[in-house]
Amino acid sequence: MSTATAHDTHHEHHPGGLLRWVFTTNHKDIGTLYLIFSLVMLFIGGAMAMVIRAELYQPGLQFVDPQFFNSMTTMHALIMVFGAIMPAFVGLANWLIPMMIGAPDMALPRMNNWSFWILPFAGLMLVSTLFMEGGAPAGGWTMYPPLVLQTGDAFPFLIFSVHLLGISSIMGAINIIVTIVNMRAPGMTLMKMPLFVWTWLITAYLLIAVMPVLAGAVTMLLTDRFFGTSFFSAAGGGDPVMFQHIFWFFGHPEVYIMILPAFGVVSQIIPTFARKRLFGYSSMVYATASIAFLSFIVWAHHMFTVGMPLTGELFFMYATMLIAVPTGVKVFNWVSTMWKGAMTFETPMLFALGFVVMFTIGGFSGLMLAITPIDFQYHDTYFVVAHFHYVLVTGSLFSLFAAAYYWLPKWTGNMYDEKLGKLHFWLSTIFVNILFFPQHFLGLAGMPRRIPDYSVQFAEFNQISSLGGFAFGLTQLLFVYIIWKTVRGGAKATDRVWEGAEGLEWTLSSPPPYHSFETAPEVK
């Protein structure tokens, strides 16, 4: 493949300093903004998790009052889901999709700027609720009525920040779809697209389909509270359970929104370091599409205990278990890609392997939860907390770490410090398991989630979990240090960066020119 079609022709006169970042319409600038924003939110949300783990270190009430504890669980979840994980993947999409499909930029650059610049305002609005009369929202990130309707002054701001986050996501998703369908270089047919692009195409579709539903759901909460409607009140003929149905119609696709791009990242990284082509490319595409389709018909597995008709319980149980099939296809393909490969274990590969193993653990606990009668026992216990942290932290977040190490040399032109990277991986992996694995046992033994106090029998596992949590939190400072060091300097990266790397983004210089492909490359 030819190197560097790129030439930094025009160093345009963008406004200097801060304003450049405010006005920018460049996909790389915007990608960087998304990534920095999500890193900041990761630490704000992380600080809240530390408060939770500190309080749970011992039985009894130590540091915070129960109301504030509940605010912490609620805000931690909202910030991590909407502020850290989702924007980070959009940041990756911004940086990578144009480079991977041979485009000069995203299709709708001004709207791209707007999608990002709504986020800090939404984040500010959400975080500001901590300082309001009545405290931050404390009814859980799922915002179930009637509890959430008792929120203090924070209530309308909770709703509006969700609206803003939704607007941002929808615009971001539209931009990504349009870029993929309309900006591919000649010869880049759909079935030649890198899997990261494919997974994002499908994710963007999910986003456009379900974010408006969430917006509708929270709008009904707003009118129930302030305008006298009774959508979720039985007195007027409505039903609080109706909110749960609408919320989870959004909520389950939402969890796939947070994992499909991670599948994409891992599918890029494993072939590079196994030095083999991805095994079963087309089955990966079809598996992703089936997961997306199925994600629309499994939502009530979050509601097995609210009292549904038996047929409903059975339908949602079987539909949920069906997702294991395409998910299994994916794990099988990743493993087969490595089979007899010439493997090396640089940091991105370590995180990708960690992903494959630990995401699968989360998948298995999901499968257990999907069994209706068993979920009756596990629902709303720490078993569920363990499940979704395995898929989200060792799944989504680990894939984001992998992506950062994998593409950082391309983005900055500098290699990161491999020793520190490996250290980050091993510390994270050890501590995250100390943090979350005991929570399985706590849940099986019946410890409920979202409660600041617990029976003394749970003390040991909680202590272990908290210690793991503090250590995991501290370890992430190392990640920031590594990024900072890489941005500042380091060994120069080649254009290809990784010996086994395939794809258009590696034909550009490191760092790549301001406009990725001025003239579309030829894809054979």
Next chain:
Amino acid sequence: MTSTSGGYYVPHGSHWPIIGSIGLFVMLQGFGNYLNGDGIGGTIMLVGFLILLVMVFGWFRVVINESEAGTYNTQVDRSFRWGMSWFIFSEVMFFAAFFGALYYARVFSVPWLGGADPGTNEVLWSGFEAAWPTNGPAQLGGEFNLLDPWKIPALNTLLLLSSGVTITLAHWALKKGNRGALVMWMLATIALGATFLGFQVYEYQEAYSSHYNLTLESGIYGSTFFMLTGFHGMHVTLGTIMLIVITLRCMKGHFTADRHFAFEAVAWYWHFVDVVWLGLFIFVYLL
């Protein structure tokens, strides 16, 4: 500050998005304070809305000027088309949430409260009999009467359907290069849309009058009725404003017979509100 990359127009920097974000933020911040009973909340909200309006004007002016200057090639045009289509899809899903609420209330929650699920009925509201329409076991908002679907709503259906025809006739005229007919059909479409809105306002006044006493507070029926028709009405209002802007552009001589994305986008949007209305007419008024 412009440059084209391989023919695809990539603008360099824009200050409109950040102004839009500030406008949205100020507006919602004000609205939230207003809802919490804070005196100046309403004013702040208005200020935010004005900032948003300035942004919409400014942003569209830039885009229209670029479009008229021939900055957009056919690939850019395709991006706009895809973008608008997916935007409309997101709107469809927004309405789906409220139609879903209506469906759930009618098929599940109301019958369950009325005894299809004996436990619920006995424990919560024994004696309540399921019926539709209903304001629920607690008779929220007091007794109300129904609006006759075959009066204003049927008329409104006719109006919107004909506006779908007139905008198509306008499109044909544009494609034939017949400006006079184009503007005339556009004006007709606007008139139909505005009349629809007028009737809608009239119907709301009727509903809130003591004779009907049908309000947003009339239990689940009032909630779904006003939420669905209200959001639809807001979309018709927006659509009508879009029609007016496009008509002004037609009168200024914008668009050519084969390049007129903005016109088509507005037409798609108009058909979309039309179709939503049909859903409303059937599921809210008739059934």
